[in-house]
Amino acid sequence: xxxxxxxxxxxxxxxxxxxxxxxxxxxxxxxxxxxxxxxxxxxxxxxxxxxxxxxxxxxxxxxxxxxxxxxxxxxxxxxxxxxxxxxxxxxxxxxxxxxxxxxxxxxxxxxxxxxxxxxxxxxxxxxxxxxxxxxxxxxxxxxxxxxxxxxxxxxxxxxxxxxxxxxxxxxxxxxxxxxxxxxxxxxxxxxxxxxxxxxxxxxxxxxxxxxxxxxxxxxxxxxxxxxxxxxxxxxxxxxxxxxxxxxxxxxxxxxxxxxxxxxxx
Numbered sequence: 649x650x651x652x653x654x655x656x657x658x659x660x661x662x663x664x665x666x667x668x669x670x671x672x673x674x675x676x677x678x679x680x681x682x683x684x685x686x687x688x689x690x691x692x693x694x695x696x697x698x699x700x701x702x703x704x705x706x707x708x709x710x711x712x713x714x715x716x717x718x719x720x721x722x723x724x725x726x727x728x729x730x731x732x733x734x735x736x737x738x739x740x741x742x743x744x745x746x747x748x749x750x751x752x753x754x755x756x757x758x759x760x761x762x763x764x765x766x767x768x769x770x771x772x773x774x775x776x777x778x779x780x781x782x783x784x785x786x787x788x789x790x791x792x793x794x795x796x797x798x799x800x801x802x803x804x805x806x807x808x809x810x811x812x813x814x815x816x817x818x819x820x821x822x823x824x825x826x827x828x829x830x831x832x833x834x835x836x837x838x839x840x841x842x843x844x845x846x847x848x849x850x851x852x853x854x855x856x857x858x859x860x861x862x863x864x865x866x867x868x869x870x871x872x873x874x875x876x877x878x879x880x881x882x883x884x885x886x887x888x889x890x891x892x893x894x895x896x897x898x899x900x901x902x903x904x905x906x907x908x909x910x911x912x913x
Contacts (some may be wrong), residue, residue, distance in 0.1 A: 683730075693742070709751070711745060718908075722797070727768060740753075747904040757771040769833055803826040849872065852906070
């Protein structure tokens with residue numbers, strides 16, 4: 649990875665017109681603790697604070713190291729962690745700039761470590777205003793080609809946003825280890841969202857990911873067909889688990905290659 653300078657911490661507050669979609673349920677104290685740890689140990693990129701529904705949250709912005717930018721990738725982490733998480737998130741946000749992309753990694757709503765999967769259901773719609781804030785921030789910088797890339801539960805949140813408040817500025821969706829949590833609220837289940845998404849989708853994961861069963865994959869493929877999405881593709885990597893442990897280069901190369909073919913204008 650190319651060396652790059654450390655940016656000073658920036659603070660950006662954005663007002664959103666998106667209406668409230670859920671009661672506030674994220675653990676703000678945990679978010680604050682994560683933010684303190686992340687900013688104190690940030691060596692690549694710039695800390696930027698965005699605002700959604702009167703809540704300021706951390707994001708990390710990095711510029712491309714290439715002479716020409718292809719666009720920007722908004723990165724959404726998985727359950728309960730932060731926008732600089734070691735697995736999947738960090739390699740994407742720090743290495744995609746070497747392939748010509750801005751990256752903006754967002755703090756998603758989180759719950760205490762003891763929370764069960766089903767308890768995350770209210771946070772799925774709560775994430776939408778944060779994604780909208782990320783899109784608005786990139787647009788304010790004149791960036792027009794925007795992609796969502798996510799991991800695990802972040803994919804459910806990203807898919808919900810694309811299905812319920814689709815932005816014409818988001819042109820592709822990369823889902824790594826897409827979550828298969830069967831929430832009771834059907835509209836928050838990822839397959840329900842995929843039934844409404846027509847932009848290019850890369851359903852990408854590891855063959856050793858225990859969460860990715862053949863039945864779950866078929867359900868997502870059927871959902872994409874129902875949407876009439878002719879730009880849905882899936883790919884499984886032999887030897888990779890849910891977190892692509894020890895396979896960061898494989899992860900980044902596959903995502904970068906797919907983006908070049910499906911999200912570069």
